[in-house]
Amino acid sequence: MSAQPLIVVDNVAKEYMRGSERIVVLRDVNLEIAAADFVALIGPSGSGKTTLLNLIAGLDQPTSGRIWFDGLEISKLDEARLARWRTNAVGFVFQFFHLIPVLTAYENVELPLLLLNLTARRRREQVLMALDLVGLSHRLHHRPGQLSGGEQQRVGIARALVTDPKLIVADEPTGDLDHVKSGEILDLLQSLQQELQKTILLVTHDPAAAARARRVLRIDKGTLVEDRSMHSGRFRLFEWTVQ
């Protein structure tokens, strides 16, 4: 763990109300993620992986506890400020790609840049660079419907990269792809982490995908129960988080 982690999650809990029933999704989660790390978040369905990812990425607010990102306490920001922060700080890759079907690959990647104060020329440069990085320079003007699943996910990754965020969160990015395409997407994510020093936070059910990460966090019933460094083989149980 580096001295100044990029992300700090401090005693975070998340609860929902379903009718009169209180659902505890996360409880007392403590976590630090270093910059340029590749972290996989694993666990059974309903364990709270995506909820934790949403909290770290500023898509949701914790019921209690605090979250810092690069020294900024994002758990204090309102929705509008969180939206502005996300544009610059976080890139998102989704399981089902979630590209806008009426826009071309180029336009989909350009979308987040429309929120920044950039000239059209600068936008174009960044979009072309992002699409080049994912190997799709030849598919600029194709719509999502004209692209394969793997290509759509590459467009999704280019869209996540285009604002040059420090963190890329990927929620089951290979969940809708075959084995070969999954491998290609994971290779791409790995190269982004290694070559561009991006911090990757990957939520997955797939052990093969998790194996690509440098660090694996396992969550169960809303609690972090395992923190494993894949390369050092270091293994730690978060027994202190279990209530």
Add this chain to the structure above:
Amino acid sequence: MKVLLLILKNLRRNKLRTTLTALAVIVMVVLCTEAATVLFWVHQHVHTQACQSKLLVSERWVAPSCIPTRYLALLTHQEGVEDWTLWNLYTGYLDTSRQSSRKGFGLATRPDNLIAMHLGLEKLDPAAVEALQREKTGAIVSADLMQQMNWKVGQQFTVLSSSHPHKDLRFKIVGVLPPGEYVRNFFFRQDYYEEGTGNKETITCVWLRLRDAETAQRVASRIQKQFQHSQPELKVETESAGVARFVSREQALLSVLKWVVAVLVLDMAIVLSNSISVATRERRVEMAVLKVLGFEPVVIMALVVGEAMLLGAVSGFVGAALAWLSSTLAVHGFLPSNPATRIFFSFPIQAAMVLWGALLGALVGFMGSIVPAWNAWQVKVSDVFAKIA
């Protein structure tokens, strides 16, 4: 610009739905435009200063009225009267079929101040008036009659009189009235009327133009008082009061018309709201994605409102333009004369209504998008993705 492009692309997603929504709005705007034109006409005539400073003098208890010609000097020499004219009604059939649909209503009057004394004749070609002054048997005929009878300027026609039996008169068309006020009328000279019918003793009504509304009120009460016990007794009202009297007779119809406009506007808003709601519901995930990418809720809301307003404005523009085009074509004789197109002669749609249609469409789009836009604003990213997962 890019946001506008996104709105346009969103509208093209489901072309059938967009087209059907636009068609519904277009039809409603066409109806709304004509209804609003009628209401606007009534409002203008009841409330304009010009109408309040003009007096209509007629016989109190008889219709059509018969004022003795000897009254004319007493009426027109009243203090404050700036100008005057008279009408003698001369009705009859325009061909031997003697069908009521072939009836014309002639108004014998002074030709020298024809334009000045008649509301709605501002656009009448002065050359037509000059021709009327030259040609004793001349008549300036409404555009509707010209079209219905397929007449041309310079042509002659005979009126088989129903108001003056055995006094059929032959006229020469010297001009065409602008559409609007006079639908089945024609103006001709008073001296020809007197000569042709032999009636020099009575007139149907007298119009007096006063300096202002206040003078008109004063002169009206003076005339009422002066002719209170005379035989026949006279009735004096401002032109706006005359219109108001007509309006009060048609009040129920006008009320219905107002309700029709209100219902049409509401209907348009519902149609647009329904269409935009469906589109918004279909795009909840995309809206969530836009939020994830950093689009603020207000921008998402603006996308929805913008889509509805653009669709409404374009449809409104097209609808009002169609209504104006139909009206113009009907007035200029390019559409067959029938009860449906005849309303355009009475209430021709002005070109400015096209802009009104676009604004109405945009307003309705705004109204219709409030609920869907609010729903879009409320889209919660985590909820949407949780449902997908």
